[in-house]
Amino acid sequence: MEGTAVLxxxxxxxxxxxxxxxxxxxxxxxxxxVAGWPGHHAGQHVDVRLTAEDGYQAQRSYSIASAxxxxxxxxxxxxxxDGEVSPYLTEEARPGDVIELRGxxxxxxxxxxxxxxxxxxxxxxxxxxxxxxxxxxRAVDGDRVPTRMLYSARAWDDVIYRDELExxxxxxxxxxxxxxREQPPDWTGYGRRVDSDLLDxxxxxxxxxxxxxxxTPFVEAVAEALVGLGHDPSRIKTERxxxxxx
Amino acid sequence: MPIISRGFRGRRRDDVPSDRVPxxxxxTPDFPVLSAGPTPHTPLDLWDFTIVGEVDELYRWTWEExxxxxxxxxxxxxxxxxxxxxxxxxxxxxxxxxxxxxVETSAEYAVAFCDGGYTTNLPLExxxxxxxxxxxxxxxxxLEPEHGGPARLLVPHLYFWKSAKWVRGLRxxxxxxxxxxxxxxxxxxxxxxxxQRYWGD
Amino acid sequence: xxxxxxDGNAAAGLLQEVFAAEVTTAVGTCDGCGAVEAVGAVHxxxxxxxxxxxxxxxxxxxxxxxxxxxxxxxxxxxRMLELRV
Numbered sequence: 001m002e003g004t005a006v007l008x009x010x011x012x013x014x015x016x017x018x019x020x021x022x023x024x025x026x027x028x029x030x031x032x033x034v035a036g037w038p039g040h041h042a043g044q045h046v047d048v049r050l051t052a053e054d055g056y057q058a059q060r061s062y063s064i065a066s067a068x069x070x071x072x073x074x075x076x077x078x079x080x081x082d083g084e085v086s087p088y089l090t091e092e093a094r095p096g097d098v099i100e101l102r103g104x105x106x107x108x109x110x111x112x113x114x115x116x117x118x119x120x121x122x123x124x125x126x127x128x129x130x131x132x133x134x135x136x137x138r139a140v141d142g143d144r145v146p147t148r149m150l151y152s153a154r155a156w157d158d159v160i161y162r163d164e165l166e167x168x169x170x171x172x173x174x175x176x177x178x179x180x181r182e183q184p185p186d187w188t189g190y191g192r193r194v195d196s197d198l199l200d201x202x203x204x205x206x207x208x209x210x211x212x213x214x215x216t217p218f219v220e221a222v223a224e225a226l227v228g229l230g231h232d233p234s235r236i237k238t239e240r241x242x243x244x245x246x
Numbered sequence: 247m248p249i250i251s252r253g254f255r256g257r258r259r260d261d262v263p264s265d266r267v268p269x270x271x272x273x274t275p276d277f278p279v280l281s282a283g284p285t286p287h288t289p290l291d292l293w294d295f296t297i298v299g300e301v302d303e304l305y306r307w308t309w310e311e312x313x314x315x316x317x318x319x320x321x322x323x324x325x326x327x328x329x330x331x332x333x334x335x336x337x338x339x340x341x342x343x344x345x346x347x348x349v350e351t352s353a354e355y356a357v358a359f360c361d362g363g364y365t366t367n368l369p370l371e372x373x374x375x376x377x378x379x380x381x382x383x384x385x386x387x388x389l390e391p392e393h394g395g396p397a398r399l400l401v402p403h404l405y406f407w408k409s410a411k412w413v414r415g416l417r418x419x420x421x422x423x424x425x426x427x428x429x430x431x432x433x434x435x436x437x438x439x440x441x442q443r444y445w446g447d
Numbered sequence: 448x449x450x451x452x453x454d455g456n457a458a459a460g461l462l463q464e465v466f467a468a469e470v471t472t473a474v475g476t477c478d479g480c481g482a483v484e485a486v487g488a489v490h491x492x493x494x495x496x497x498x499x500x501x502x503x504x505x506x507x508x509x510x511x512x513x514x515x516x517x518x519x520x521x522x523x524x525x526r527m528l529e530l531r532v
Contacts, residue, residue: 009467010460014249047460051248056256061460082276084257092253099251105460108471108487216450238488240453280494284449284505327495363507407495427495431512431519444514 012049013037015073015101017093023160027126028090029065029076034101037071040064042111042137043130043211043239046073046103050085060085063130063213063239064104067137073101076160078126109211109239111137117208118146122194122222125153127214127241132161134211135168147173150202152194152218154181176202194218196225209235216240262333266323268438271331278330279392282426286361286391286412293396295380296415297345300353305345309396313382315340320379322402324409325438337400338383342373345380345416353418357425358399361412365425367434368401368408370418377403380413405436405443455487458497461511462486465520468530478526479506486528499524 019031045063066074079090093099111134112119121131128151135149153159156179165175178190178198190198199222203210210231212222219240227233262273290309297305307315317340325331357367372378381400382389389395394411401408407427428434433442441447455462455471462470471487482503489508490500496512501524508524522528 010463012248045456045459049248050251050254050256052254052256053250057248058254058256061457088251088254093251097252098249100249102460105463105469106456106471106487107459107469108485109456216452220452238454239456242451242453242457279451281451282492282494282496282498283500283507284452284490284492426510427512430496430510430521431514431517432495444512444517445519 010047010102010105012100012102014098015048017095017097017099018072019095020093023076024158026079026090027076027160028079029074030089030093032073032075032099032101034071034073037073038104039068039070040073040104041107042067042133043109044104044106044133045130046075046101046105048075048085048089049100049102050088051100058084061105063133065129065133065136067133067140076126076129076132109213109237112209113138113141113143113145115145115209117206118148118204120203120207120210121147121149122199122210122212122214123149123151124194124214124218124222125158125241126160127212127218127239128153128160130213130239131211132165135165135173138173139168139171144172146204146206148202148204149173149175150178150194150199151175152178152180152214155179156184156187194222194225196228199225200229203229203231207231207235209237211237211239213239214241216242266333267331268325269441271325271329271438274330274332276330277332277335277393278326278328280326280328281392281411282364283362288361288396288412288414290396294414295345295397297349297418298415299357299417299419300351301418302350305349307345312340312380312397315344317341317382318379319383322400324402324406326406327432327436327438327443336385337379337381338386339379339381339397339400341376342378342380342416343376346374351418353420355419355422357417357419357423358408358410358413359415359417360410361414363426364410364412366399366408366410367423367425367428368404369422369435372401372404373416377401403437405433405438407432408436449490451492453491453493455485455489455491455499457493458491458499458511459487461497461513461518464513465511465518466530468532470530473528473530475508475525475529476527477501477504477506477508478524480504481526 015032021029062075065076123131378401399410399413492498499509510521
């Protein structure tokens with residue numbers, strides 16, 4: 001992120017919903033058009049602000065799911081049953097609606113096109129979103145950095161971006177899944193929570209940089225296991241989403 | 247001018263008599279957990295509660311001594327400065343009047359100090375005459391660590407940041423010393439009915 | 448384990464309001480234990496305000512409170528903060 005430290009204060013921008021794309025039964029991607037969007041780096045997030053007619057406001061942060069693409073910003077949102085903002089974004093919002101957005105925010109948890117070796121992306125649940133932005137940006141840039149993605153989800157139906165991940169595989173990106181709660185009948189992949197042994201098998205040989213994202217317990221367990229396996233803590237970047245990951 | 251998002255209503259703000267809900271608050275059935283730091287886990291055999299500072303002698307209770315004191319079950323409404331209020335919460339605890347009984351002091355203020363380093367300041371008169379407790383039970387069960395267990399200060403007539411979790415004692419003083427949040431923008435006193443959230447309110 | 452703990456990424460927007468700069472890549476030195484970490488890697492707790500703590504010793508690095516118009520920042524727990532411009 002050289003040269004980006006001095007950015008000035010963030011401003012709230014109008015973001016128009018252009019399209020809504022269901023990903024799973026509880027996850028939806030919002031495609032937003034944001035006039036004046038300055039562009040973003042994969043891994044950054046935005047703050048979303050909703051204002052009700054009586055002036056009541058709610059604000060949440062969401063990772064950007066898409067690679068940089070002009071004024072287009074995609075957010076992938078998981079509906080939390082007891083949520084306040086996610087039910088609106090996933091069930092109420094329609095094309096033409098306008099929400100407020102500010103960003104892009106962040107510089108630490110950001111894709112590095114020249115990491116000096118292989119990259120490991122470890123995502124738990126909705127933690128896969130910023131990692132997907134990284135995989136997409138990598139593909140758009142024609143980057144050949146050897147990248148392995150380890151995606152932990154409860155079940156196959158909870159895996160977001162399934163078809164696209166299949167297409168993105170190849171060109172040095174490979175995706176490994178672990179389904180922690182239930183697996184399809186013919187499943188030959190991992191079927192347990194990410195642990196030290198699993199990471200040891202999955203981590204690439206010349207690992208230079210790791211990104212871990214998801215619920216706090218997931219992130220901390222993975223980071224601790226990687227350090228325990230001898231990986232350099234300063235080359236493990238983490239982004240915690242809080243207890244539920246949403 | 248913020249943009250209104252069509253169809254957004256926000257959290258359901260229940261209709262509750264306004265004499266129970268201070269201005270700017272909404273009622274929640276949940277009990278949100280908010281913390282300024284990691285949850286301490288002091289073993290009960292190492293726990294004590296002390297009253298120090300402007301006192302004639304140090305007052306100290308071990309956990310056994312503290313639990314042997316007369317305690318009561320009481321129901322109060324609580325109001326967090328982050329805007330949620332929870333009505334009819336049931337607690338079990340020792341009244342601060344019981345702890346201060348026999349304590350000689352000329353102090354007019356107190357600072358509650360806690361495991362983990364959190365502090366909050368209050369006028370002594372806001373802790374007495376049945377207004378405050380050291381609570382060890384919530385909803386019929388021992389107070390959970392994430393909600394301040396084994397024991398927390400409970401001062402329901404002020405914003406809930408004053409109800410310090412993991413409390414270990416009171417330091418009595420002649421002057422009002424701003425605590426963890428009061429020294430960083432939050433109101434020195436914190437009366438929810440006057441919406442005293444921040445400095446200058 | 449601290450389910451509610453987040454990290455410096457969660458405070459990035461708030462800190463950009465304070466510093467008018469991206470701060471998660473800035474490197475801070477803990478005044479408590481001397482540990483050096485990127486702000487993005489420190490522990491963040493959200494209560495009445497936002498508290499940034501050293502991931503090694505949990506000492507308070509920064510406290511930030513805002514009422515929407517004023518922001519109060521206590522930086523005493525940071526011995527040093529290095530930003531790139």
